[in-house]
Amino acid sequence: MGVTKTATPAGRRAELSANLAALTERIAAACAAAGRAPGEVTLVAITKTFPASDVRLLYELGVRDVGENRDQEAAPKAAECAGLGPDLTWHFVGQLQTNKCASVVRYASVVHSVDRLRLVHALAGHARKASRVITCLVQVSLDTDPGRGGAAPAQVPEVAAAVAAEEGLLLGGVMAVAPLGIPASEAFAPLPEIAAMVREIRPEAVMISAGMSGDLEEGIAAGATHVRVGTALLGGRPAFVG
Ligand SMILES: *Cc1c(COP(=O)(O)O)cnc(C)c1O
Numbered sequence: 001m002g003v004t005k006t007a008t009p010a011g012r013r014a015e016l017s018a019n020l021a022a023l024t025e026r027i028a029a030a031c032a033a034a035g036r037a038p039g040e041v042t043l044v045a046i047t048k049t050f051p052a053s054d055v056r057l058l059y060e061l062g063v064r065d066v067g068e069n070r071d072q073e074a075a076p077k078a079a080e081c082a083g084l085g086p087d088l089t090w091h092f093v094g095q096l097q098t099n100k101c102a103s104v105v106r107y108a109s110v111v112h113s114v115d116r117l118r119l120v121h122a123l124a125g126h127a128r129k130a131s132r133v134i135t136c137l138v139q140v141s142l143d144t145d146p147g148r149g150g151a152a153p154a155q156v157p158e159v160a161a162a163v164a165a166e167e168g169l170l171l172g173g174v175m176a177v178a179p180l181g182i183p184a185s186e187a188f189a190p191l192p193e194i195a196a197m198v199r200e201i202r203p204e205a206v207m208i209s210a211g212m213s214g215d216l217e218e219g220i221a222a223g224a225t226h227v228r229v230g231t232a233l234l235g236g237r238p239a240f241v242g
Pocket of ligand 1 (some may be wrong): 048093212214
């Protein structure tokens with residue numbers, strides 16, 4: 001979390017403000033190119049490795065959706081930001097172990113990385129215990145490497161149906177991360193069809209989370225309703241954090 005230590009609060013605010021303006025332009029341009037309205041795409045600011053003070057600055061700049069990928073970091077950060085406002089929505093976007101579900105359901109309203117039945121049942125049980133309703137996106141794997149998380153496309157309907165059947169969970173749609181090594185436009189190509197399969201289970205499950213700093217244009221072209229952007233908004237992270 002050392003990246004911002006040298007910046008003054010006012011300097012950091014100006015930096016985030018400029019980055020946010022540029023990013024908003026970029027999203028608008030991508031929407032225009034795809035024949036979509038900019039209001040169709042929600043920016044989820046991925047604040048991993050950055051301090052709660054940055055979440056506060058982003059909130060003051062109008063950002064209402066923030067995302068994290070590790071519970072150990074997200075839980076205390078969300079607690080620190082609890083006073084910001086009830087309209088601040090936390091998204092959990094990283095691979096999730098069942099033993100973290102009890103913690104994640106306390107602060108996250110949306111989990112983007114639901115990819116297996118065991119996780120569905122664990123999330124649902126803890127959501128009910130906490131009297132919370134968690135919106136779940138089924139993460140689909142767009143490559144053949146199972147280590148990176150995500151359900152194979154053929155398994156997506158089964159996972160989605162399991163989410164839809166659980167009290168305490170709301171089926172929101174799908175999420176994908178473009179695999180390295182192939183162009184993102186190619187990687188995201190199957191996504192609209194997979195998203196349509198999920199809408200057959202629940203017509204209101206219209207969320208498509210796709211696109212990051214390097215490929216948000218491709219995500220928006222593939223129908224993304226949510227882009228998850230870290231680096232382009234907050235700056236570089238130490239490489240080992242992912
Ligand atoms: C870190 C992360 C992002 C943001 O990546 P950037 O390239 O920094 O924009 C998006 N999605 C997930 C799942 C992440 O872990």
